[in-house]
Amino acid sequence: MTEATLPTDSDLPATLDPRRAVLPPGLEPVEPSYRWALRLRLMLGWLPLLIGALVLDSVALEGAPLRGLASGVVALVGLAAVVIGPQRIWRRLGYALGERELRIVRGWLFHVDTIVPFVRVQHLDVARAPLDKLVGTASLIIHTAGTHNSVVTLPGLAPPRAIELRDRIRAQIKTDWQ
Amino acid sequence: MSGEPGAIPGPITGADANPGAPAPAHADAAAPPPRERLHPLSLVAGLGTVFKQAWAALAGGIFLAAQGQTGFALLLVGVATLGTLGSIAVRLLSFSYRIDVDEIDLASGIINRNERSIPFDRVQDVNIEQNPIARLIGLARVKLETGASAGAKDEDGVLDSITLARAEALRDRIRAHRAGAPGAGLAPASSAAASTAEANADAETEAIFAMTPRRLLQLSVFSFSLAIVGALFGVAQTYGDALGLDPFDPDFWRANLERVGPLQNLVLANRAVTAGFGIVTLLLAGLLTGFVRTVPREWGFTLTRTETGFRRRRGLLTLTDVVLPLKRVQAAIVASGPVRRHFDFAKLTIQSLARDSGSGDHSIAPLATGPEIERIIAAMGWPALPDEGAPWQRPSRAFIASGLVPAAIFLLLPAVVVTAIILGRDDWAAALGGAGPTQFSLLAAGLWLGAMALLSLLRILDWRHRRHCIADARLYVRRGWWRRGLVILPLDRIQSVDLRRPFWKRWFGIADLRFGVAGGSGFAAHRIEALRSDEAYALRNALLEPVR
Structure with missing residues (x-):
């Protein structure tokens, strides 16, 4: 089930080593730098919560028992999410470009394994948000006609790889038609 | 209308733009066609949008000006107008497109950079729109629809705006490509535009299915609905106080009956008959609702x-x-x-x-x-x-258990919390008929078990079907x-x-x-x-x- 994907000299078992992707056979992990995009995004998400908790603690809860608990908990949980979360998300995010379909696998808590046949692709985007530019990744976005799941996103690709994937999928659309 | 159609045919990228044949013409050229930009006059064509977006600011400005604060008014209108114009200018500068042999590439955005690739095979519809200003200066807004379901919020491909001549060239190019593709209609989302015209030209053959009046009546009976009662209840709850109506208050009826006079005694003496009348009325209301909801719609199906x-x-x-x-x-x-x-x-x-x-x-x-x-x-x-x-x-039999476990937890939590709260207060326990803590816990557990048994039964039925x-x-x-x-x-x-x-x-x-x-x-x-x-x-x- 697992395969080592990054050069690592640690003796940790594959299931515990954060530098190894845990993916079904045949799937490629996305760029390791995607972890930093996730980390920055998590930081940006937790920062307002932390500030809110600090303000609450210092203004509203003056003299209350257990003052500082809220900030402490938010800080701890946020820190844990920022430190632990990204590589766990990265380890479980993989894709496989097949002959006729793209497969995207993600998540452990909410594991989702999506297959989009190329015949069904309507159009394709390669998108780069500011965080993507910062860490050097890009997202491939696939639009299908389905009402459910009409936009399938594969984040964390190296920009040349994203463009290569797009071109290969586009070539498939072409051959199916002519 | 469109000025001189041949005036600006090629790309408008800058000094080195090739003013020769339009890019899509050389389909066999090895070098990729150059990227093109929107027409600079889009800024003018977008004035309509500017006014549309700025009307609130304009109204505010007029209000402020009427109060004598002309400076603020000018500032408000100016900021709103410049904001919209600025956004159009940013799009103008950041947007570029390339018409390739069999696809169109759209690149947009500065901060959120997005490169979209739309294969011509997937284009369902090419809309060319011209607002009055655009018509004056010969520009057009092109909308490409691919049938992707992201919905109206995310238009598939919009070129806002290019010259009308270029827009028509693009449309003809896509049309020619689709006509040349032998497999047209293969993709599930295809032929949205074409099919309507085709179907209209069809000769119809035979009726496959029709609703006879008898069938229609059956349908209206099956559509029996007491929704009207619920709706009336809602109305009475919401507006009852204002209207002086409260059908759930006996005094309301008594007062009304008193107004009628001698009938009151009759009604009060034969309550069973009155109740019967009530039920019949309810049934009739339900049937009538079904009738009204189905017959006008399905008539002559x-x-x-x-x-x-x-x-x-x-x-x-x-x-x-x-x-x-x-x-x-x-x-x-x-x-x-x-x-x-x-x-x-x-x-x-x-x-x-x-x-x-x-x-x-x-x-x-x-x-x-x-x-x-x-x-x-x-x-x-x-x-x-x-x-x-x-x-x-x-499905697997685990369907039953996998549904019950979350339900058990969700039911258990409130049960435990309510029990804990009630047991924590002596006066509440007394109000429950002097039941001791043990009895009450047993009662709660029994209720929980009963609910779980019912849910299990439903889940098993669900699984079986x-x-x-x-x-x-x-x-x-x-x-x-x-x-x-x-x-x-x-x-x-x-x-x-x-x-x-x-x-x-x-x-x-x-x-x-x-x-x-x-x-x-x-x-x-x-x-x-x-x-x-x-x-x-x-x-x-x-x-x-x-x-x-």
């Missing part, structure tokens, strides 16, 4: 087969005449409730790509018997529905024991397949499949729940076989 699809006519006051090309049918749903099923009736709906009619679901037989539904399905050229002998598969099979390149999914439904999904209409295994389902070793299908009302995806994991993977492979 006829479904005829045309060359390319179905044509449905119905309606008493609002006559509708809808053409449903079979090429655009994505799925069919046979549904029936307990009463209809008892009389062997069901309803047939098809899910189709239909942006024209709002929801993508079309009822093509509101109330039909089994043989009639079979006839309609045969008329669609679809294989007959599989019978009991077909290789039906059931779920099954699916693949036959004749179609997926059939049956579900529901109270309201039953059968979904018929042609395999080549599946846009994408999700296999979902959240952690609690993984513990049970099961997985869900969800299908992306175009059209439909979009409330819930077609899905198969609680398959054994290995079966789910195998089924997904089987489903995707036709497109591999």
Whole structure:
């Protein structure tokens, strides 16, 4: 089930080593730098919560028992999410470009394994948000006609790889038609 | 109207722009065609948008000016106008496109950079729009629709704006490409524009299904509904105080009866009769609601087969005449409730790509018997529905347990909390008839067990009525024991397949499949729940076989 994907000299078992992707056979992990995009995004998400908790603690809860608990908990949980979360998300995010379909696998808590046949692709985007530019990744976005799941996103690709994937999928659309 | 059409044919990128033949003409050229930009005059064409967006600011400005604060007024209007103009200018500077041999590339955004690639094969519709200002300066806004369902919020491809000549060249190029593609109509989302015209030219053949007045009456009886009572209740609750109406207060009726006088004694003496009258009134109201809701809509329902699809006519006051090309049918749903099923009736709906009619679901037989539904399905050229002998598969038995465990936890939490609160207060326990803490805990546990037993029963019933099979390149999914439904999904209409295994389902070793299908009302995806994991993977492979 697992395969080592990054050069690592640690003796940790594959299931515990954060530098190894845990993916079904045949799937490629996305760029390791995607972890930093996730980390920055998590930081940006937790920062307002932390500030809110600090303000609450210092203004509203003056003299209350257990003052500082809220900030402490938010800080701890946020820190844990920022430190632990990204590589766990990265380890479980993989894709496989097949002959006729793209497969995207993600998540452990909410594991989702999506297959989009190329015949069904309507159009394709390669998108780069500011965080993507910062860490050097890009997202491939696939639009299908389905009402459910009409936009399938594969984040964390190296920009040349994203463009290569797009071109290969586009070539498939072409051959199916002519 | 469009100025000199040949004046600005080529790219307008800058000094080195080649003013020769339009880019798409050299389809055989090896070098990729150059990137092009929007026309600088888009800024002028966008003035309409500027006014539209700035009208609130304008109103505010006038208000401020009337109060003598002219400076503020000018500032407000200026900021609003410049903001919109600025956004157009930013788009103008950041947007570029390239018309390739068989696709168009759109690149947009500065901070959020997005490069979109739209193959010509997938373009359903090319809309060329010109507002009055754009017409004056010969510009046009081009909208490419691909049939992707992201919806109105995200337009598939918009060029705002380019010269009309360029827009027409692009449209002709896409049209020529589509005409040259032999497989046109292959993709499920295709031919949205073409099919309507085709279907209109069809000669119709025969009526497949029609609602006789008798059938219509049956349908109206089956549509019995007490929704009106609920609605009246709601009205009485909301506006009752203001209107002086409170039908749930005995005094209200007593006061009214007193006004009538001698009748009061009669009514009060024969309460049973009054209650009987009440029930009859309720029944009549329910029947009338069903009648009003169905008869005007389904009056004269006829479904005829045309060359390319179905044509449905119905309606008493609002006559509708809808053409449903079979090429655009994505799925069919046979549904029936307990009463209809008892009389062997069901309803047939098809899910189709239909942006024209709002929801993508079309009822093509509101109330039909089994043989009639079979006839309609045969008329669609679809294989007959599989019978009991077909290789039906059931979901895993873990379906039952996997649904009960979360329910047990959700029910347990409030039960424990309520019990704890009640036991924590002596006076509350006394109010409950002097029951001791043990008795009360037992009572709570009993209630919890009872609820769980009921839920288990429902879940088992649910499981027993779920099954699916693949036959004749179609997926059939049956579900529901109270309201039953059968979904018929042609395999080549599946846009994408999700296999979902959240952690609690993984513990049970099961997985869900969800299908992306175009059209439909979009409330819930077609899905198969609680398959054994290995079966789910195998089924997904089987489903995707036709497109591999």
